[in-house]
Amino acid sequence: MNKILVLLIFIVVGVQLHDPAISAQMPDNLSATTVLYRKILNDKDKYPELLLNGVTCRFTAEGLVITGNENVIQLNKYYSLGERVVRYHVKFSADAKVIFQSNTGDFKIVIDIPGQYASIETTPAVTKSIVIRSENEYLIEIQRTYQQSKVLITDVSTGLTDELEVNGDGSGGFGAGSVKPSVQIVHQWDYYCFGLQEGTSFTIKQICVMAQECDLKLLIYGDSQSQPEGYFPAEDFPYSWTQLIMDHIQGRAMSSGRGGCTIAELLERIKNELPYLKAKYVMVMIGTNGGNTEANLGELVEYILARGSVPILNNIPCNEHGTQIEANQVMEKVRQKYGISGCKFDLATSLNQDGKEVDKTTMWQEDYDFGQFFHHPNVKGSRLMYIRTLIDVPDIYE
Secondary structure (H helix, E strand, C coil): CHHHHHHHHHHHHHHHHCCHHHHCCCCCCCCCCCEEEEEECCCCCCCCCEECCCCCEEEECCEEEECCCCCCEEECCCCCCCEEEEEEEEEECCCCEEEEEECCCCCEEEEECCCCEEEECCCCCEEEECCCCCCCEEEEEEEEECCEEEEEEEECCCCCEEEEEEECECCECEHHHECCCCECCCCCCCCEEEEEEECCCEEEEEEEEEECCCCEEEEEEECHHHCHHHCCCCCCHHHCHHHHHHHHCCCCEEEEECCCCCHHHHHHHHHHHHHHHCEEEEEEECCCCCCCCHHHHHHHHHHHHHCCCEEEECCCCCCCCCCHHHHHHHHHHHHHHHCCECCCHHHHCECCCCCCCECHHHEEEEEECCEEEEEEECHHHHHHHHHHHHHHCHHHHC
């Protein structure tokens, strides 16, 4: 009888542990780490996450040897963290000219071994003469810290490092609403890529993607409204809403915004970031570009809960077309369903603090040929949004 009872208990517990409703609430066992991805490349393992894209190459005991310049190879892992690093362990042939870039091409660095220089291909380009010996191995490290991007080229044999740096400076609005010309804005969207432009070969021995911090108090997700580093003037960037919130958090905080994205892309990239970093609170503001439904917002909330984090689902700010009204109604339904909090950013950016008509003084003016737009919070709007967090989600500041 005792054996039967134990067996029955085991079966019941086993069923409960595999119940999707219960599993969705179970946190990962993974400890917080800054390492998001790391692979030592060789001819023994498989790397389905590396999209070779028709490039002539081969995996060897020494790494991935690239001999063709047909295309670039892509690490098919989507990242948008504002504070992250990719590090490549490489070796070049004496005649190699190589490129490391984002898949969208907004960021490119060229390293020319015969020419003995490296260049970040922004406008204007940042170029530096460097000494690169084909007999030595190198670490190529590409950092992103919001508006700043750095490239470090380190000789593994000598320990000597060359550094290139670009600092973005946004225009604020656009056209008539522009404060100044936009300079060297680098997003590093969305996937890391590398390739051989000219020469015999170069070898990738290891790839490592890291966040600059982990074990966070707060992680902020969203689209371009959550990526003010892409348009804020440099002198005003500390007063953007994401930076104001993170500066007042008692602990580590980070944002992961991607201009133009919808909840579908957010769901993809959060799975490459959140389980590794860990965060007590995950704040989401998504919906400016459409795509929100109760189902996919629910999927997002449940994923955050399953990672052991507290979701905060914010209303999107007011805009010139009033599309925030319907989107925020859906947001409220989801908050009620899951019993979670959210910031009423639509109230903070509306004329009568009712979430209906945009207060244009809270937004950057974007003056395009096809219309006038007011949907990216400016310094005033950011300040009001930050104040709104003190009302709606004061727990994050404890």
